Amino acid sequence: MRELRALTIYFAVVFLGAALLAPWIYHGFQAAAQAFPGLRGLASQPFHRYVSRSLMLLALLGLWPLLRSLGVRSWKGIGITSLWPQLPAVFFGLGLGLASLATVAILGVVTGGRTLTLGLFGMKLLHHLAAAARSSLVAIPEELLFRGVLYTRLRAALGDGAGLCLSSLIYAILHFFARPESPSHVEWDSGIEVLRQMSAGFLNGRALVPGFLTLTLGGIILSWLFRSTGSLYGPMALHAAWILWLKLYEAATAGSGGQATWVWGTSKLIDGWSAFVMMLCCAAIVRQWSSKRRPSP
Secondary structure, X not given: OHHHXXXXXXXXXXXXXHHHHHHHHHHHHHHHHHHOHXXXXXXXXXXXXXXXXXXXXXXXXXXXXXXXXXXXOOHHHHOOOOOHHHHHHHHHHHHHHXXXXXXXXXXXXXXXXXXXXXXXXXXXXXXXXXXXXXXXXXXXXXXXXXXXXXXXXXXXXXXXXXHHHHHHHHHHHHOOOOXXXXXXXXXXXXXXXXXXXXXXXXXXXXXXXXXXXXXXXXXXXXXXXHHHHOXXXXXXXXXXXXXXXXXXXXXHEEEOOOOHHHHHXXXXXXOOHHHHHHHHHHHHHHHHXXXXXXXXX
16 A cells, blocks of 8 residues: 555665664764863763654655645645634543643652652743653644654545544653663764664563553543544644643652652653553543544544
8 A cells, every 4th residue: 555655665665774874963963062162961862862863854844745646635634624613622632641640640649659859839840841842743743743644644545433542652652762771972873772772662562561561541632632623733732731740749849769669650651550540531521522523524
């Protein structure tokens, strides 16, 4: 099938290209930081971040050629529609995303499963809040790729059920990378080795369950919301709100160890059973909300 062939080529080019591009970007920043001290913060980032950012860069650059090869000729074909009619979905997504993971985070702190490491007020908290808000912007290109392109094309090629499950599994897989140590020397092929190490997260059974299940369910929820509205704005809002809380949870709390980690997770949050249960609740809420709307074609 044309859709499957085009998507396979796209992901192969993105992954191999990112692995080969990352060392060049890394060395470019090292050289630039010598002349421009303001870039030293970026130059000091671990190498796996250069690999992950290269993945995102190539995924975005290849998006339009992919759409052309799939026969998509307008943004509406991937869920970019008029914003005004979608404002209810945007507010619904923001509200659900903020309330759901905020509930998990607050319960984790109240029950002693997590401890606050930041004060409720102050510049440090504002700094982390701003950083989390910036990180949440990644929801825009990710929804374009995973729901706007991947889900819609797999749905067209394989049917709604298979397209929903497969696109959500791919979404979870690509969010399940580990964070390996930086190599002592970055060579031209270091990106390939680091990418292999980043995939080692699938060998960690403790992280795989329930973390991978939570991510897959999250992908399904976002696809349901997209399908019911016919637009990406609602899923973008929900996804961004989730990322915001995940980043705040990582920055503002610390684990107490022991059995509490199974319930409340590590700093990632999604690897605790509480997050999985909350995702089940979100799924029920989205299904109920979507049932009141006319499904998109």
